[in-house]
Amino acid sequence: MFAHVFSRRTSFLVRCFHAGKKFSNPDPENILFSALCLNLKQRRWNTLNQFSPSLTNPLISRVLREFRTSPKLALEFYNWVLENKTLAKSSENRFEASCVMIHLLVDSRKFDEALSIMVNLMSVEGGNLSPLHVLSGLIRNHQACDSSLDVFDSLVRACTQNGDAEGAYKVIEQARAEGFCVSVHALNNLMGCLLNLNEIVWFWKVYKEMDSLGYVENVNTFNLVIYSFCKENKLLEALSVFYRMLKCGVWPNVVSFNMMIDGACKSGDMGFALRLLAKMGVMSGSFVSPNAVTYNSVINGFCKAGRLDLAERIRGVVMVKSGVECNERSYGALVDAYGRAGSTDEALRLCDEMTSKGLVVNTVICNSVVYWMFMEGDIEGAMLVLSDMIDREMDVDRFTQAIVVRGLCRNGCVEEELCWC
Structure with a gap:
């Protein structure tokens, strides 16, 4: 038998x-x-x-490479390997298969799927591997997979997506030591992460290293430098970088202007912001026009300065003439500003206007209305808005709860407050 x-x-x-x-x-x-x-x-x-x-590691990798032109089928096999109880016992099987699969996905331009695998490998669930450990696996399989250098850019992006600037920097340094240079896009990714983490000194260190290594700056690089100066309220230096960008033959995009306009609005220099807004067309050779982000920055700036009349003019006149539609952020800034000014009726009017235009009055906007009503002592109005949020099955988050508890406490409603604690 x-x-x-x-x-x-x-x-x-x-x-x-x-x-x-x-x-x-x-x-x-x-x-x-x-x-x-x-x-x-x-x-x-x-x-x-x-x-x-x-099944052995070399055999699994060989099968994956065989289907490099059919990434969907290769990914199905990869997932089968991970889910297979016999193979899943070996973390080595998982790691080597993951490295090969990352190469195949990057070569197929399926960057999101590749990023997902890399982020998972560096997570607690995936083994909590260090970025350098993942890099070693990618380098080890690079020649066999005949892969592009984009895979190392993707690893840098995975690190920055996790907020791991140090890991991204180490990957760039180690890859260079192994003879693999990342592109300017990877360096931009790292510098953007550093700015988000407010690591300004480190940002300038990487920028200088980038220049010394002979990288050519692109529009995103210049935008990051502009953003860095704007974060430090150095508007003239930011403008100087803008003109240097033009001299280098790099054309600005709307982000270039939005960075400077937003920086001016946040520093309270509305005159600078309006001059830039008016000259966007001339300064860009008529290639760039303001968008909703541009106008929202100006609206926020006027709201912060207490000039609601000018903020309303931007929303109701300038944006209409430009053909740019208001969005939730445009209204959200005005709703909060009216509430802050003690005009919650105007805030509610704008909420009704949003609904009539098909825009969603989201949790953030409702929280703002509830907060300012409590500050005015209008407990009934605040609770009505809160009740409406619940009826519409909106996400009553921890910020909502904190606002309600603080508002009830402020107005002496101790028993009601306990119900929300």
């Missing part, structure tokens, strides 16, 4: 071998490889499960 079963299985493997590629010197691994490929093409997962005990 056992001889009969063995004979049938051997016959099946031989048929699979002849159906696949022909090898000059067939051996058990080549026969198994051919059988795996044939069954994977037909998605015979139950049959593939029978081969699990015989």
Whole structure:
């Protein structure tokens, strides 16, 4: 009986071998490889499960590379490897397969899927691997996968997506030491992460290193430098970088202007912001026009300065003439500003206007209205808005709860306050 079963299985493997590629010197691994490929093409997962005990890292990687032109099928096989109980016991199986799969996905321009795998590898659930450990695996498989250098850019992006600027910097340094240079896009990614973390000194260090290594700045690089100066309220220096960008033959985009306009508005220099707004067309050779982000910065600036009349003019006149539609942020700034000024009726009017235009009065805007009503002592009005939020199944978040508790306490409603604690 056992001889009969063995004979049938051997016959099946031989048929699979002849159906696949022909090898000059067939051996058990080549026969198994051919059988795996044939069954994977037909998605015979139950049959593939029978081969699990015989699968090795080199064989798994080989199968993945075989389907590099069919990334969807390769990804299905990769997920099968991860979910297979026999193979999942080995973290080495998971890591090597992951590195090969990342190469294939990046080469197929499926960057989001590649990023997801890298982020998972560096998470607690995925093994809590260091960025340098992941880099070593990618370098080890780089030649066999005949991959592009984009894979190292993607690893830098995965690090910055996790807020790990140090990991991203180490990856760039180690990759360079191994003979692999990342692109200017990866350096921009790192510098953007550093600015978000408010690591200004480190930002300038990376920027100087970038220049010394001969990288050519692109529009995103210049925008980051402009943003850095704006964060430090150095508007003239930011403008100087803008003109240097033009001299280098790099044309600005709307982000270039938005950075400077927003920086001016946040520093209270509305005159500077309005001059830039008026000259956007001239300064960009008529290639750039204000968008909703541009106008929202100006609206925020006027609201912060208490000039609601000018903020309303931007929203109701200037944006209409420009053909730029208001969004939730445009209204949100005005709603909060009216509430701050003690005009909650005007804030509610704007909420009604939003609804009539098909815009969503979100939790942030409602929280603002509730907060300022409590500050005015209008407990009934605040609770009505809160009740409406609940009726519309809006997300009553921890900020909402904190506002309600603070508002009830402020107005002496101790018993009601306890219900929200």
